[in-house]
Amino acid sequence: MIFVDNENNYDASVNIALETYLVENKLVDEPILLFYINKPSIIIGRNQNTIEEVNQPYLDEHGIQVVRRMSGGGAVYHDLGNVSFCFIKDDDGSFRDFASFTKPVIEALHKLGATGAELQGRNDLLIDGKKFSGNAMYAKDGRMTAHGTILFNSDLEEVNNALKSRKEKIESKGIKSIRSRVTNIAPYVKDEYKDLSIEAFRDVLLLEIFGVASKEEVPRYQLTEEDWKKVYEIREQRFGNWDWNYGQSPAFDIEKSKKFDFGLVDFRFNVTNGKVSSAKIYGDFFGLGDIKDVEEKLVGVKYTKEDFLTAFDAIDVNKYFGRVTKEEIIEMLFA
Numbered sequence: 134m135i136f137v138d139n140e141n142n143y144d145a146s147v148n149i150a151l152e153t154y155l156v157e158n159k160l161v162d163e164p165i166l167l168f169y170i171n172k173p174s175i176i177i178g179r180n181q182n183t184i185e186e187v188n189q190p191y192l193d194e195h196g197i198q199v200v201r202r203m204s205g206g207g208a209v210y211h212d213l214g215n216v217s218f219c220f221i222k223d224d225d226g227s228f229r230d231f232a233s234f235t236k237p238v239i240e241a242l243h244k245l246g247a248t249g250a251e252l253q254g255r256n257d258l259l260i261d262g263k264k265f266s267g268n269a270m271y272a273k274d275g276r277m278t279a280h281g282t283i284l285f286n287s288d289l290e291e292v293n294n295a296l297k298s299r300k301e302k303i304e305s306k307g308i309k310s311i312r313s314r315v316t317n318i319a320p321y322v323k324d325e326y327k328d329l330s331i332e333a334f335r336d337v338l339l340l341e342i343f344g345v346a347s348k349e350e351v352p353r354y355q356l357t358e359e360d361w362k363k364v365y366e367i368r369e370q371r372f373g374n375w376d377w378n379y380g381q382s383p384a385f386d387i388e389k390s391k392k393f394d395f396g397l398v399d400f401r402f403n404v405t406n407g408k409v410s411s412a413k414i415y416g417d418f419f420g421l422g423d424i425k426d427v428e429e430k431l432v433g434v435k436y437t438k439e440d441f442l443t444a445f446d447a448i449d450v451n452k453y454f455g456r457v458t459k460e461e462i463i464e465m466l467f468a
């Protein structure tokens with residue numbers, strides 16, 4: 134494994150652009166470990182409808198930025214008390230479960246004294262029954278990133294202030310969101326680590342994961358000026374862009390949504406002369422494929438159970454929706 138230093142960038146759109154650049158360009162043969170710490174921001178899931186997830190007036194008032202990431206799953210809050218880790222590597226199929234990639238992080242946290250830290254639920258790391266880390270994955274063209282957050286000493290009030298509350302969501306949509314109880318990990322680590330700055334905590338994690346005693350011993354790839362130029366291009370085109378982060382939410386004729394154990398799935402269709410003229414799929418489910426492929430495949434399909442069954446036969450449901458099945462999708466659309 135090799136470490137890539139993000140050189141003290143605290144802007145979420147830069148950091149997510151850097152992560153994406155490292156996924157899309159294989160700079161080194163070994164797996165990469167990247168950390169980042171972001172100024173107050175909401176990092177929204179790849180397929181989520183931003184306006185339904187965030188408390189926009191609050192974000193405006195407090196200068197909290199929204200950045201849409203490449204991976205599926207739900208919306209999380211980042212601030213200078215939260216550190217994110219990313220394992221970026223070739224996607225050989227072996228690393229696609231939450232248990233494999235969170236293991237080194239859990240082991241490191243155990244060594245630091247947070248012995249109760251464990252993987253639970255679909256993608257959460259919990260301690261004392263409370264969530265301190267959310268995890269997700271993204272794969273494209275044989276490369277992948279498996280990443281997660283760690284709430285070290287974040288302002289937990291802000292998590293609820295910045296994200297739309299469950300109550301609001303139920304009122305507006307009849308959908309339950311996963312609003313887990315969250316905690317910081319700082320109170321659980323040994324005394325010597327409790328009051329570390331977030332950067333020092335990140336460095337301790339780095340040493341633990343690499344199993345070395347000093348930062349100098351950590352093998353690293355130094356980003357070049359050319360690399361950074363490309364990172365800023367990606368940021369310009371995608372992650373610093375309103376269209377990407379919020380996108381349009383046009384009116385749809387039909388909306389069908391359901392909350393499964395493995396996430397919310399929300400279909401929107403425009404239907405013209407009985408056929409789907411446009412489709413949009415939102416949600417916080419975990420699939421590794423680009424949901425756009427599915428949206429495109431549904432255009433032109435007659436809005437009937439039979440025709441949808443046929444259309445879905447040609448779709449690798451697991452690739453796009455994770456553990457939600459074809460039968461469950463047809464059931465929610467046509468029950």
Ligand SMILES: Nc1ncnc2c1ncn2[C@@H]1O[C@H](COP(=O)(O)OC(=O)CCCC[C@@H]2CCSS2)[C@@H](O)[C@H]1O
Nearest residue numbers: 176206207209210217265266267268280281282312313
């Ligand atoms: N920073 C942070 N860490 C852990 N849990 C959080 C955080 N912010 C919010 N939450 C809680 O998780 C749920 C959403 O859980 P849910 O399971 O829906 O989504 C996730 O966990 C996604 C994790 C994405 C990780 C990426 C890694 C690098 S960039 S972001 C939210 O409603 C809060 O209750």
